[in-house]
Amino acid sequence: MSPITRVAIAGATGNLGPAIATQLLSAGFKVTALTRDASAAKIPAGVSATTVDYSSLSSLTAALKGQDAVVSTLGSLALDKQLLLVEAAAAAGVKRFIPSDFGSNTVHPKAAALPVYGDKVKVQKLLKEKAAANPSFTYSVILNGPFLDWGIMVGFILDAKNKKIVLYDGGERLFSATTLESIGKAVVGSLQKFEETKNRPVYVSSAVVSSKGLLEIAKRAVGAEGWTVTDASTDELVGQAWEELKKEKPNPDVFVYNFIKAAIWGEGYGAKFDKTDNELLGIKQLSEKDLEAIIARFA
DSSP: OOOOOEEEEESTTSSSHHHHHHHHHHTTOEEEEEESOTTTSOOOTTOEEEEOOTTOHHHHHHHHTTOSEEEEOOOGGGGGGHHHHHHHHHHHTOSEEEOSOOSSOTTSHHHHTSGGGHHHHHHHHHHHHHHHHOTTOEEEEEEOOSBHHHHHHTTSSOBTTTTEEEEETTSOOEEEEBOHHHHHHHHHHHHHSTTTTTTEEEEOOSEEEEHHHHHHHHHHHHOSTTOEEEEEOHHHHHHHHHHHHTSSSOOHHHHHHHHHHHHHHSTTSOOSOSSOOHHHHTOOOOOHHHHHHHHHHTO
16 A cells, blocks of 8 residues: 655646646546645635745755655756755655656656756755665656647647648657556655656656657548658757757757757657557547547647
8 A cells, every 4th residue: 555645846836747647636646736825826616825936055955844745847947956855855754755857858868867867866966865864765766758639739749730740750750658647646646656656767668659650640630631741850950959958048949949849759768668568557549530630739
């Protein structure tokens, strides 16, 4: 039986946080959102709120007293705050920490070497150190690839509304991707399967697809005519990103997204998961009909 009943979420109002909170509540967990301003934050219904100072170890530690688990979905601009959050969780007696990874295969050496994932790698290192020093403190790093439904909604994976897609390196390379709902279910499953998921990466995937394959599915979903298909090289993206970083004031819109795209669609970044924890966590693999329905929803 899992020892987790109370869960604190850092970042409960972003793209992913509400989906995780919804699944936690549905599974019967008591959920608290850590927020800088409880009056201004749009906290999901059923979630209580606690105001914290993310720059204060004492504030975070006090807020985490009595919590069994912490789930961080802090955005990229706040990822450096996670180190203090890990310290506070360990000091408060938290049993499980799930960091704000939720994306590319950052435990893969080639992906981990990309500067855009530097903060995530630092957090993973600290989690390992804390777990080694204190057996009652554990962690799970959930890796799910790009957000499948969100990525289609905003046109990142493909733009169904405007019928546009970029094929990186020919578009035939397979990658794993996961819906927001299934990521939320993966968090629940990781907490419920406490021993089976402790102190390791947890891989989940709603679908393993290629960009070309998705394009064919999209054509069935919204029509085959009128598509704009652009070819791009991930090696060129990486080169542009490194050149941007040499500038005095590098533009994050260039280097951040270029590195992320390379980690998803480039060669040798571990974007197609060799194995997953879907069966352990009860994550459904989507059919092509399911994918058609998602694409049609955002067209």
